[in-house]
Amino acid sequence: MIDNLLDSAKQVLNGNFQPKGFSIPCDGLYPFQWNWDSGFIAIGFSHYDFEKAKSEVKTLLDAQWSNGFIPHIVFHNESDSYFPGAEFHKSELSPYAPKDHKTTGLTQPPVLGFVLEEMYHIHKNKDEVLAFVKNHIDQVFNCHKHLYEHRDPKNEGLVYIYHNWESGTDNSPMWDEVWETMTDIPTYEFERRDTSHVDASQRPSNQEYNYYLHLIEIAKAHNYDDAKITELSPFLIQDPLFNAMLIKSNQALINLYEIIGGETEKINTLKAWNTLSKKSFNDKLYDKELKAYIHYDLRNDRPLRHVSSSSFSPLFASVPDADRAKEIIDNLMTVFGKEEFYLCASFDPNSDKFNPKKYWRGPVWINLNWIVFHGLKSYGYNELATRVKNETIELITKNGFYEYFDARKEIHESGSGGYGGNNFSWSAALLIDLLKKEN
Incomplete structure (x- = not known):
């Protein structure tokens, strides 16, 4: 069965790899290159086709802005099957945007640091992979530098996101409270393309899209200037998932620079970022009553007190100490680990906002399960990590390589619990990685 x-x-990954050297997440629904998707895809390719893995990272970094910013979508090709496209985002408004690539002015969780390290560990030819790392590691470092210098206005070591799409968890119930603070939002005229590919009940609403577009319009009005976004955007969130990926990638860069040698200054900078980041993470983003890491609304100076799969991502970055990790993991099992659910739902199943079919409002996502799996392993919770791994494999075995999956076990008896795009790249890539790893 494993074979x-x-x-x-592999068929899914190979089928989604494009002639220009990048992968689409899936056919139709997502016709371009997405930032953190490509990172996870590169991990999968590293197990059997390292040339494609290298190309995945290189094509993304080819579109890096001159200030270090790495966008969340690169429009390598023309397509009318996705909205909003390049003509809406207008990255050329920024003086830092590349002249030869159309992109968005948003980013996504910064995974490339630990992706490079995973590639190094997976690929047998260490000289080949190290040569590739040497050619690209400074680009990733410059991205991190940009984030800390332009998205941490209080110098806390916690960077903000200015759009929910930057979180990776697009329509999480987390953002409902933020939308309530945004008044006089225009009603935009637009044609949704996603709902022509999948059931509209599984996707964000049109009203949510009005918020999404409004945030982009604010950034565009100021040519994607970070200082103006910091000053004016109604959406400034310190996100535990985004910051955990940054901390994990910082540590990966430290490890790789130490292998390369001769980069003491950058190593010390990365260590300083992580020391401050972890302290602020635990002081500010840990909710002792909920026993979970939460989001913080920087614009309105308040915590967003909800538990989601993002709450457990700091385990992957070694943010909590052993005692706090145990508290978090016990809570994971209490809230998300009931027998009738697969681990790990993307939002608290006990909440009245939980929706097991709707995008990031409740379904299980393979990439978050992969992150939680590694986090559990790093603290020695091997039995629970194995459960997450086995349930992830079971979801795909029963349904196929979907974008996300219903968290309720009963739904999968008929093989109809997979939602969103099918033949989804990161579901395939991370399954390969999980199957190749020993428990």
Whole structure:
């Protein structure tokens, strides 16, 4: 069975790899290159086609802005199957945007640091992978530098996101409270393309899209200037998932620079960022009553007190000490680990906002499960990590390589619990990685 799954996963990845050297997440629904998708895809390719893995990272970094910013979408090709496209985002408004690539002015969780380290560990030819790392590691460092210098207005070591799409958890119930603070939002005229590919009940609403577009319009009005966004955007969130990925990637860069040698100044800078970041993470983003890491609304100076799969991502970055990790993991099992649910739902199943079919409002996502799996392993919770791994494999075995999955076990008896895009790249890539890893 494992060999069949591996072959199927490789077919998905190979089918989504484009002639220009990048992968689409899936056909139709997502026709361009997405930032953190490409990172996870590169991990999968590293197990069997390292040239494609390298190309995945290189094509993304080719579109890096001159100030270090790495965008969340690169429009390598023309397509009318996705909105909003390049003509809406207008990255050329920024003087830092590349002249030869159309992109968005948003980013996504910064995974490339630990992706490079995963590639180094996976690929057998260490000289080949190290040569590739040497050529690109400074680009990733410059991205981190940009984030800390332009998105941390209080010098806390916690960077903000200015759009929910930057979180990666697009329509999480987390943002409902933020939308309530945004008044006089225009009603935009637009044609949704996503709902022509998948059931509209599984996707964000049109009203949510009005908020999404409004945030982009504010950034565009100021040519994507970070200082103006900091001053004016109604959406400034310190996100535990985004910051955990940054901390994890900082540590990966430290490890890789130490292998390369001769980069003491950058190593010391990365260590300083992580020391401050972890302290602020634990002081500000840990909710002792909820026993979970939460989001913080920087614009309105208030915590957003909800538990989501993002709450457990700091385990992956070694943010909590052992005692706090145990508290978090016990809570994971109490809130998300009931027998009737697969681990790990993207939002608190006990909440009245939980929706197990709707995008990031409740379904299980393979990339977050992969992050939680590694986090559990790093603290020695091997049995629970194995459960997350096995349930992830079971979801794909029963349904196929979907974008996300219903968290309720009963739904999968008929093989109809997979939602969103099918033949989804990171579901295939991370399944390959999980199958190749020993428990």
